[in-house]
Amino acid sequence: MIEMREVGFGYHKPDGHRPDGQDAEGRAELLSGMTLTLQPGMFHFLTGPSGSGKTTLLRLCYADLLPTAGQMTAFGQDLRALSRDQISDLRRRVGVVHQEPQFLDHLPLAENVALPLTVAGEEVDMEALRDLLGWVGLSQHARALPPSLSGGERQRAALARAVILSPDLVLADEPTGNLDWDMSMRLMQLLIELNKSGKTVLVATHDLNLIRATKAQVTARVLRISGGNLQLAGADL
Amino acid sequence: MIEMREVGFGYHKPDGHRPDGQDAEGRAELLSGMTLTLQPGMFHFLTGPSGSGKTTLLRLCYADLLPTAGQMTAFGQDLRALSRDQISDLRRRVGVVHQEPQFLDHLPLAENVALPLTVAGEEVDMEALRDLLGWVGLSQHARALPPSLSGGERQRAALARAVILSPDLVLADEPTGNLDWDMSMRLMQLLIELNKSGKTVLVATHDLNLIRATKAQVTARVLRISGGNLQLAGADL
Amino acid sequence: MRGLNLMALWRGLAGAEGGKGDRIVPPTGFTAQLTLFSAGAMAFLAVFALALALATGRLADRWSQELAGSVTVRVSAPVAEQEAEVQSALSILQTTPGAGQPRLLPQDELAQLLEPWFGPDMPVDALPVPALIDLPVTGDDFDAEGLRLRLEAEAPGAVLDDHTEWRRPLVSAAQRLRVLGIVSLVLIAAASAAMITLAAKAALAANLQVIRVLRLIGARDLTIATAFVRRFTRRAAVGSVIGTLAGMGGIALLPDASAAGGFLTGLGFQGWDWLMPLTIPLVAAGVGFLATRWAALKMLEAVR
Amino acid sequence: MRGLNLMALWRGLAGAEGGKGDRIVPPTGFTAQLTLFSAGAMAFLAVFALALALATGRLADRWSQELAGSVTVRVSAPVAEQEAEVQSALSILQTTPGAGQPRLLPQDELAQLLEPWFGPDMPVDALPVPALIDLPVTGDDFDAEGLRLRLEAEAPGAVLDDHTEWRRPLVSAAQRLRVLGIVSLVLIAAASAAMITLAAKAALAANLQVIRVLRLIGARDLTIATAFVRRFTRRAAVGSVIGTLAGMGGIALLPDASAAGGFLTGLGFQGWDWLMPLTIPLVAAGVGFLATRWAALKMLEAVR
Numbered sequence A, B: 001m002i003e004m005r006e007v008g009f010g011y012h013k014p015d016g017h018r019p020d021g022q023d024a025e026g027r028a029e030l031l032s033g034m035t036l037t038l039q040p041g042m043f044h045f046l047t048g049p050s051g052s053g054k055t056t057l058l059r060l061c062y063a064d065l066l067p068t069a070g071q072m073t074a075f076g077q078d079l080r081a082l083s084r085d086q087i088s089d090l091r092r093r094v095g096v097v098h099q100e101p102q103f104l105d106h107l108p109l110a111e112n113v114a115l116p117l118t119v120a121g122e123e124v125d126m127e128a129l130r131d132l133l134g135w136v137g138l139s140q141h142a143r144a145l146p147p148s149l150s151g152g153e154r155q156r157a158a159l160a161r162a163v164i165l166s167p168d169l170v171l172a173d174e175p176t177g178n179l180d181w182d183m184s185m186r187l188m189q190l191l192i193e194l195n196k197s198g199k200t201v202l203v204a205t206h207d208l209n210l211i212r213a214t215k216a217q218v219t220a221r222v223l224r225i226s227g228g229n230l231q232l233a234g235a236d237l
Numbered sequence C, D: 001m002r003g004l005n006l007m008a009l010w011r012g013l014a015g016a017e018g019g020k021g022d023r024i025v026p027p028t029g030f031t032a033q034l035t036l037f038s039a040g041a042m043a044f045l046a047v048f049a050l051a052l053a054l055a056t057g058r059l060a061d062r063w064s065q066e067l068a069g070s071v072t073v074r075v076s077a078p079v080a081e082q083e084a085e086v087q088s089a090l091s092i093l094q095t096t097p098g099a100g101q102p103r104l105l106p107q108d109e110l111a112q113l114l115e116p117w118f119g120p121d122m123p124v125d126a127l128p129v130p131a132l133i134d135l136p137v138t139g140d141d142f143d144a145e146g147l148r149l150r151l152e153a154e155a156p157g158a159v160l161d162d163h164t165e166w167r168r169p170l171v172s173a174a175q176r177l178r179v180l181g182i183v184s185l186v187l188i189a190a191a192s193a194a195m196i197t198l199a200a201k202a203a204l205a206a207n208l209q210v211i212r213v214l215r216l217i218g219a220r221d222l223t224i225a226t227a228f229v230r231r232f233t234r235r236a237a238v239g240s241v242i243g244t245l246a247g248m249g250g251i252a253l254l255p256d257a258s259a260a261g262g263f264l265t266g267l268g269f270q271g272w273d274w275l276m277p278l279t280i281p282l283v284a285a286g287v288g289f290l291a292t293r294w295a296a297l298k299m300l301e302a303v304r
């Protein structure tokens, strides 16, 4: 699904802001020597301290960033060789929940959730849309504009939008950061269902309780970034 | 410090989007009959399910919203009677960490953190600024622009900005939503120190572990919103 | 009441919605109004500049035509020498470049010319009346000043009377005005293009978040660009149609110049000229299309 | 090389930074360039419209002056009746409104007038030469057509020769052009004001987040508004100074009209006129100031 071999990445640091460990081209190597395979049908967690590069790793996976070193493929395609339209196609197969989700603020929530269908030129199945909104607890807010949603409601809407195209891979960046425990478990349930139906899931989170509770229901690999490297966390967590 | 008596609030719902329980003026009463006193020098937690009105309550406290019913005063002043300049003055005495913090994207982090001082026309004490950035773990990022920060880094920067004027009251909306446990505790430590030096603190969070860990160090009142009403949660949480 | 309706019309135009695909672009905003207004104002000014260029062009043509009539050479000499002088003047005139065949006016035509001065009973034969030669001007290379000097040297009794000469500065003035009109037209077109481009860029920059969101959920460049381009082309077109019609209305309302005589043929459009300003919206829409397309593709490049 | 420097200059102006307080406003953006450019382009056009209004004003004045010279009445009648005709013509002319004292030309002046036609030796006394009366025109209410009709009725031998009459349509044309110049000036001013206002609004709307953040951390309205207003006033002023100077340069480069004779007195500014376009940046800066102030305060109202 996603294959990374010895992948390295660093952001360009502009105008004189040069932390240590920066390479000749003016990049600080944030991630280096990452080797990872996201296996189809597996449930993955990604943890690590704040600023360690979780979001960066996810952005690499949906081709929002390009690796500065190593080899990386998604669905068998070299990410660096993708044309812009191929990137669009890739993103229709990868549903992403961003850490600070953004919407089209002028369209009501329901249209925002259905937007991936609209831009892909597919028909919107109103029944399925309503079910999905109900599952994430937003039926009441279907006609609300995104700026009037609470933080947790935005995260739930982002998850609904990410899964509406029933993508092969779901990437979720702290999807429960603003949610209480009950709602968090409800969303994880949705992801677990998707995973059981064969989809691959990768959830970045710092909430160890969430990981424990999920592992009780599904086999999950827990990956941990620290110091720019990826480790497979043990069963102890 | 902040006094609410029988306060009610509802957002205007525009164009036909009318959930149940809406009053004649087209408002859904989100909060009603809230009576609450934030006592000087106390540490408060605010919990409640997603969408229950935690953020709304905080916004009432810094005069971003006006109550639609009841009486509300801050520092002895009726919030509804405040002029715009008085609102500015109030906000210099109340430090706020927003759930999705916003910055001036064209100014480096250090300047953003010092911004409340700048707009209040006060001198920036570089030493203190450096200490503060160090405490929230952002020394390395002092010259980074806000859009290049990770989710957790933004929340930490927002906290630093909220406390730089050493306000009498600190309101923090899910300040640890994107932070791992260690960093969360570190930030709570900062709030606890502030509280010990006599400041009032109100933290909205859904993280019960955080509340428990904090209560081990300081006496804290835990408030819970549900169904538009405020309850004092018992010792059991 | 009226003000309100105008405002509503303006909002409707500035925020007009197209098909379903266009819903992904936020409906309105000040940059949208700015595009509409710039296009309108510039089209309005362009109509006036066009009218100026056309009117001065007509004026210059007309005055040039009148200029190109004929000149008269008057030969007055003692009676004995007159015949010889006339002959030498005629031979000079025959070799003048840009002039046709010179013609000596017969006595009766002379008498006719003098009639208003001396009445019909005048004894032309008895008087030292000068001989008049009419010389038609046929070419642009006719040089009145040169001819005057040649006559002075070789036939001192012959005087060139260029009775339309005073109009020459008018023609050059009209031509100058025409150049001014054309220059204004070019300047206005350039300024409009730049303004529409900047307005499109500003609007796109204001919609950067929209573009980011769309890319992230898998929208193709073409889908996004098309929605914006359609929106902006329509705005530029609508704005400039309004501006053009307003300008044409203004021109039509100007008092007709014919009352003022034939010298200035009015600022209005005449006949088929009325079709020319209609090209302005086409140009504006074209500029809007190209500017937005370019700006959209450039902005998309910055978003992966 | 040159293009690069111009680009750098443009960026520098569009994004020019002021004092410390101004840092709270993001340095640049397309809306900033748009403000600068609109102000510049409109100032440029305004200079041309001003020049047109001034030049046509001068032209109209001058032509009117030449018009107001004098007219000639020619009385040709059989010798016996001539004296009586002259007397009746003179009495009509004396009572003509807007005209001065009529003067009968003496014989020697007549001979001088006819000299070019018949040479110096002409026997004026022996000929039925008409009598000529010079009538100075002194007032605006002089009505040549009315006088002509009166003469025809009461002194049939007297003919009015209004040798500057053909210039009358020119004067009206020039006045028409002056009105056009002034109308353009007003239109350009209105369009500029609207465009600068819209650009300021667009820029403020683009900076809504900045305004929100500033309000939330306790900035006062005045602090915020001042930073924006200063920025935009400077942009409008700088843009219009550049536009005005460019326009004045363009006018100065136009070929001088004096070569084309006295009819069109050139499009350039003359003497103190050169100071008039310098008011354009003042107006633009004033408009920028008011527009931004108004837009900023309005936008702030929407943010608590």
Ligand SMILES: Nc1ncnc2c1ncn2[C@@H]1O[C@H](COP(=O)(O)OP(=O)(O)OP(=O)(O)O)[C@@H](O)[C@H]1O
Pocket: A011, A012, A013, A030, A048, A049, A050, A051, A052, A053, A054, A055, A056, A057, A099, B141, B144, B147, B148, B149, B150, B151, B152, B153, B178, B179
């Ligand atoms: N666009 C960018 N330009 C430069 N640096 C960046 C950019 N985005 C992120 N960084 C830096 O890279 C590091 C990793 O960021 P990332 O967002 O991947 O962290 P994270 O693991 O998701 O953290 P968090 O848990 O706080 O969200 C951070 O130190 C951040 O400041």
Ligand SMILES: Nc1ncnc2c1ncn2[C@@H]1O[C@H](COP(=O)(O)OP(=O)(O)OP(=O)(O)O)[C@@H](O)[C@H]1O
Pocket: A141, A144, A147, A148, A149, A150, A151, A152, A153, A178, A179, B011, B012, B013, B030, B048, B049, B050, B051, B052, B053, B054, B055, B056, B057, B099
């Ligand atoms: N500006 C607004 N206009 C209309 N409705 C709003 C607005 N802001 C919030 N709401 C609605 O009010 C309710 C409470 O929102 P609020 O942000 O206070 O919730 P919250 O308790 O902070 O939730 P969360 O834990 O998810 O952040 C939500 O249902 C939300 O949709």
Ligand SMILES: [Mg+2]
Pocket: A054, A055, A056, A099, A173, B150, B151, B152
């Ligand atoms: Mg992150």
Ligand SMILES: [Mg+2]
Pocket: A150, A151, A152, B054, B055, B056, B099, B173
């Ligand atoms: Mg909230």
